[in-house]
Amino acid sequence: MTAQLAVEAISTGEAWVFWTLGPLAVLAAIGMVVARNAVHSALFLVLVMLCLGVFYVVQSGPFIGLAQIIVYTGAIMMLFLFVLMLVGRDASDSLIEVLRGQRVAAILLGIGFAGLVATAFYRALQDVPAQGLQTANVPSNVHGIAALMFTRYIFAFEVTSALLITAATGAMILAHIERRRDQRQTQPERMRSRFAPGNYPGPKAGPGVYATSDSVATPARLPDGRHSERSVPQILPKRELTEAEAAPKGTASPFGRGAEYGGGSTVSRRSEYGGGAAGRPDDSAGNHVPAAPSVGQGGEGR
Amino acid sequence: MLALLAQSPTLAQGSTLLAQDPTLADFGRDPWWLILIKVVFAFIFGAIGTVLGVWFERRLVARMAVRPGPNQVGPFGLLQTLVDGIKGMLKEDLLPRASDKVVFFFAPTISAIFALTALSVIPFGPVVSIFGHQTPLQVTDVPVAVLVILACSAVGVYGIVLGGWASGSTYPLLGGLRSSAQVISYEVAMGLSIVAVFMVAGTMSTSQIVAAQASGARLSLFGWEPSWGYWPGWYALLLLPSFVIFVIAAFGETNRAPFDLPEAESELVAGYMTEYSSIKFLLYMLSEYVAMLTMSAATVTLFLGGWRAPWPISLWDGANSGWWPLLWFLGKVTLMLFLFVWVRATLPRLRYDQFMRFGWKVLLPVNLAWILLLAGGRVAWSGNVESGTRWLLVGGMAVTILLIGLLWPARKPEKQRSVAEQVAARPTGSFPVPPIDLVVPPSPRARRVVAERAPANVAIGSGESGESETATDGRGA
Incomplete structure (x- = not known):
């Protein structure tokens, strides 16, 4: 696998992009953890995602790169920001540890999890022969991804989408307050009650x-x-x-x-x-x- | 019906040799100075487009409101925006104390940068010769160029949202919140409307989409192919629902009226840009107009044939070669800008809940149904399905739709109350209304006219009438 990858030389432009954006992405990731303001954290994460998108594009995966930017940066992080803004500007994380030893345990577990994932990937991909970009992107990157998604992995994607829709519907039902039809005040009713006797519809007189x-x-x-x-x-x-x-x-x-x-x-x-x-x-x-x-x-x- | 959809777009490229269509292989071969020229051209296109766009909009809105509009600085007031811009830049740059300083500073630049970046994948014309180099009139093209436009417009909104948040004040925050919700909703509709274009064109690259719209496929009626029969090449005609939805979503995506809720001046002062002044405010203005320009150019590219000449001009053989297409392109973009301004001058702003309902409950389902229909049609006419099965499928679909339409529970009509009943139902203390059987008395003004004119026919009264008339004249003078 490594031998085959080494055959395709890395161009100067690619190296430049990597060595510029790689450290930036790492710094932004650290900033995301360190930042005390929730919105700043979210912004650092946006930066990480943008860098990732560019990396994908540079590595001949333009579709996944752009999808990363549109879906994750453009929609999902925007939703995050939406919620964070409602929390308020001055809400910062307090650094007081509530659970004793929480930080140490988190670091240890994090390293353990990373090791587990890395090992699993290594073992799983050890014997997989690399196909190379020429084979994967036939006739083009978009076609290649589409062919895989709608044939081999269609079941996985369908199951995932069903799961996501179930989660979204469930969240909506949990948060929804059902009002009976007769209790619901429509806009025309609200308008009428505004002009009903006993209520002064105009603005109050100024001082x-x-x-x-x-x-x-x-x-x-x-x-x-x-x-x-x-x-x-x-x-x-x-x-x-x-x-x-x-x-x-x-x-x-x-x-x-x-x-x-x-x-x-x-x-x-x-x-x-x-x-x-x-x-x-x-x-x-x-x-x-x-x-x-x-x-x-x-x-x-x- | 949908025979054209099954055919490959490459079929319709008989006249493309003459039109000098670029292919994807033509990009990325320019020397560095040519790339620089193209990039600077795209940037200047955005900047000049803003200056002229503001003037265009103000003049046009004024014309629609029967006013002269800006007409003092330069010929036809053309330099008004330039002067306004210089004045704006020289103003004091205020930084609110409650603001988040770094984010407040960077937010407008994010908006402006991403609005301008999207211009880089817009094809302005075919392959032309610049200083001896044969090069397409487009900064660059990638296999997923349309997604670049979408991504730029999605990330550009961060400028608005962050600007609203970083101002540290209520109205900008509300504007930013509205903007984020609005963009997410309308981005979905926009993305889905482009899917139809992708399906028919078979590509996501802007220059190839323009090439695919060169001419329509042959019209086929039950195997009979008349020599004069062609489907329209432009996707605006071929995929009309997608076109309409795309334009509506573009209005929502660029925060333009009637969807300019993030900066609704009657509710939120100026929305996200309330706290901004001087050059940062101008950057927001710039990004708004560049975004409008980009969306217009994207609409033209995706649906209106791009830089290709429209029908009467396209009869001329040289219309699609050389530098002429730049003119057609600019003309089409101007037409789209006119639409933007026209809609702004015509439609009132939507209420927020109506706006959201429209996006999620109208645009989205219509779009999905249309894509399903289109994809089904493409599969049915792709040649893999036998003729009998095909007509069975179409008939089954028609019957299903008819059944759903017939069996849809009809809403019970509300009982119409007469005026008398409505008046009787009013609560005590309501504003007094005249009785229903009131006969409207003749206007006193009308009676005066009658009184003055009546004696004119009678010999005795004529002198009196003449006197009163002169008296009126004297008063008038």
Whole structure:
């Protein structure tokens, strides 16, 4: 077997590809085990699979190489990522050993398993004569694989596909929550209930934007002058704005910052909520300095 | 019916000598500088295609919306995209604090690289002479070239998914999740639709698929072969279901409207590219348009005869030789791009569950049934099956389909409620509706017209009418 393989010389390009991607694949495999973030692990595995795909192509197995990339990298790892992303970004593996001696046992068992597989392959393939690529890829790589798959190995493939379909169906049934037909809410029903009386279909009113305040805590006002409770997020704590916070910002004042000026106790409350021209405070600079609107007390009026 | 399918595609290569079809042996013999030229050409094709594609799309959508579109920079606004690109590149490159920095950086490049790589197996033309070298107008071809296109589009999605994840923010993550689910689903439909092409063409290499579409097989009706009768060569006509499914799946695979759910701006801000800015954002734009270009080119190659001239032009003997085919190819690709833009301007975005149901419950079963039919037909007409058995099989299949159609349980029609019943069934507090027997009053505007016109026929009222008219004119002025 080895003698026959040695006859076909390895081209320069093939050697280059191997010595570039081989170490990369090994590094990525180590990275996959070492990486603490699950998504990084998955990405390293993707890299390993891409390298494997290229190796297959280089070794005159273009179909298996491309199938490796499409099926494993493109579909299966994508599903892995799909699940990992749902777990969350910051989920990292903890390195605390729960079972004592687990790591040592894992390493020993891993080496043992590798040895077992290697021995089995060696013994099984010892006496198999190598056919060579010329014989295997007749008339082409794709035809050769198809001929084997649909004649000699058809039973194995059919059994495997039946197993996979059974597993997929079983997983689906286990995870499926069956709802009775009358309990199921269809899209038209959902739409109708949205517009049914008692439910307001439109978006909630935004918070009020006034000359004095554009805070999300400032409630919007209804046509009759009351505050709209719904326009202020319920999550905000109810508090009064300080005078400094309520003062107009960005207006230049000869006495310094507007906030400082407006912070005085001389501020009139007359201008509250658009008291009109009559409500203008009597400050010398002529600044319109309103009082603090109450926050988060919509619906109570003032 | 399916006599053509049994025949080998090599049968239909009478005119191929003239068309200078490349074979697989023609590839891999170019000197290094020629390979470089071809690679750079493919890259430039992608880049220029993006620049022109954005302009094309904006102009076309504008035209369909009765707007002028970009028309200020350069002739017909041609340079608008270029200027936008330069401006975009000069913008500040933001890196969100919550992002995964390495993945965030590499995600757009993954998208762009794999989108461009797929262009390398697209045949742009037949064998031409470049600086004295006879070489096919295609970077390279392998026996599984179509799978390379599929693999590139599958791996390119990693850019979108990883970009969404690495942004460390909710909307991009949702966009990335949608994209991954979407691509897996539509990749299956796309792969299955290509299977029909593989079966009929007997090859997976792009240049050979183009060669197989050169001319159709002879039409055969019960042994009678008329001299004028040929099956259509293009697989778009021959394998119409596959073509339709492939185009739909291509829309899903490239995240284009109506399947642009990963970047649905009304739901997810901008989806996976929300956090991206400057040149990384531009790379996403580039990869989206290059992917669109690649998919169009793949559609043309697989179903629309590739670089071969369409019918009226193909009557001219020199149409399929030299550099002319590049023109036909570009024309067909432009036509496909037009389809992409047209669909985007026409169809609203699908709801996510409808989109998934469409992929898994419509495209996939239809595709499988079609492939089964096709494979069955090929086997029946392959010559290994006797004529009597063949017709027995066809008859049995027809009877089975008919029986299934007849015995399929019909859905009970829902009882139609009258309007009165519907109104009576409304819960209290509903929005008030007018009574059903309401007679719609004539529009007050209509009455005014009548009032103004009526006196015109009466001698007494004419003066008054004239006054009111002048008054109206005066107001209008």
